[in-house]
Amino acid sequence: MLDWEALVERQLNGLALEPAERAEVIAELAAHLREGCEELRRQGMTEEEAVRRTLSQVEDWQNLCQKIESAKTKENIMTNRVKQFWLPSLLTLLLSMGLLALIQVFGPNPWLVARKSGWSLVAPVAVVYLPWLLSLPLIGAMGAYLSNRGEGSQRAVFGSIVFPVLPYLVFFVVALPLMAIFNDQLAHNIMFGALFVGLFAWVLAPGASLLAGGLLAQFFLSRRQDSRRIAGS
Amino acid sequence: MIGTGIKRGTAELAVLSVLEHGPLHGYEMARRIEQQTKGALRFTLAALYPMLYRMEQRGWIRGAWEISRSGRRKRCYRLTAAGKKKLSPLRKEWSELFSALRRLTKVSHA
Numbered sequence: 001m002l003d004w005e006a007l008v009e010r011q012l013n014g015l016a017l018e019p020a021e022r023a024e025v026i027a028e029l030a031a032h033l034r035e036g037c038e039e040l041r042r043q044g045m046t047e048e049e050a051v052r053r054t055l056s057q058v059e060d061w062q063n064l065c066q067k068i069e070s071a072k073t074k075e076n077i078m079t080n081r082v083k084q085f086w087l088p089s090l091l092t093l094l095l096s097m098g099l100l101a102l103i104q105v106f107g108p109n110p111w112l113v114a115r116k117s118g119w120s121l122v123a124p125v126a127v128v129y130l131p132w133l134l135s136l137p138l139i140g141a142m143g144a145y146l147s148n149r150g151e152g153s154q155r156a157v158f159g160s161i162v163f164p165v166l167p168y169l170v171f172f173v174v175a176l177p178l179m180a181i182f183n184d185q186l187a188h189n190i191m192f193g194a195l196f197v198g199l200f201a202w203v204l205a206p207g208a209s210l211l212a213g214g215l216l217a218q219f220f221l222s223r224r225q226d227s228r229r230i231a232g233s
Numbered sequence: 234m235i236g237t238g239i240k241r242g243t244a245e246l247a248v249l250s251v252l253e254h255g256p257l258h259g260y261e262m263a264r265r266i267e268q269q270t271k272g273a274l275r276f277t278l279a280a281l282y283p284m285l286y287r288m289e290q291r292g293w294i295r296g297a298w299e300i301s302r303s304g305r306r307k308r309c310y311r312l313t314a315a316g317k318k319k320l321s322p323l324r325k326e327w328s329e330l331f332s333a334l335r336r337l338t339k340v341s342h343a
Binding site: 024025029032036058059068152154 | 258259260277278279281282283284286287290291292298305306307308313314315318319
């Protein structure tokens with residue numbers, strides 16, 4: 001009986017893929033040819049004729065080699081993960097950070113307020129923070145749109161929407177508690193208060209804001225796809 | 234002569250459509266397409282596998298090795314969420330193209 005794997009390996013000698021990937025391709029093609037040949041034998045063909053007919057499926061092995069290499073490697077340049085997750089996520093992160101920096105630079109400066117104890121400088125945190133928070137739904141919607149355009153899964157779309165708050169989440173959930181543990185000079189009562197305020201102001205509120213816009217966009221995008229699907233069926 | 238773009242488009246639609254009903258390995262997929270189109274669409278090994286690998290790279294299908302009832306290892310392909318998403322607009326595009334061609338040929342016959 002013909003050793004199909006050895007035959008395919010011989011014919012695809014120049015196949016330039018990683019050894020494991022190459023072995024998989026050879027095994028898969030050999031299984032296909034073996035099954036085709038067995039089917040022809042069941043139909044009553046002689047082994048010689050069945051092998052000849054089966055092998056006639058590939059006119060040019062060299063050309064097949066090139067086609068497989070091209071299919072397996074060319075489209076790796078921009079992988080799906082980049083299109084569906086990393087590109088939308090990094091864009092939303094860049095936009096949210098950039099916007100916050102712009103509001104800080106071009107937004108209102110600290111002003112003088114008269115108090116009983118005298119004049120004091122007041123930094124308008126709310127004036128900087130609130131416009132940023134209100135702009136986040138748009139950024140979340142953009143993340144959902146881009147990930148959707150890249151045909152991302154629900155998980156990729158969700159990740160792209162909330163990605164801008166992840167650095168803050170890591171800071172408040174990992175870095176700050178670690179600092180509290182290893183630094184004896186920090187006042188722990190103040191630290192925990194700051195942790196919860198920070199977690200709310202920089203993770204929960206912006207996250208909710210991003211999700212509000214992102215999930216709304218995702219809802220409309222999936223409705224549009226559904227209506228296309230209905231029209232197409 | 235049918236251009237390669239059109240050929241590739243119909244072939245991709247055929248693969249996505251048969252996989253919509255469940256996972257299949259390459260040989261079974263080719264057989265199913267041939268049977269369902271009454272022999273109008275035939276895939277040789279040389280045409281089928283480069284296309285399957287390309288579609289896998291795009292994330293439309295996912296292949297995994299499985300052991301068949303006969304105890305042989307076979308690589309079965311499944312439709313992914315992205316593949317399911319791709320199928321409906323692709324169907325719509327092709328249906329529009331065929332309707333347009335039908336209209337065109339009717340006009341030219343009239």
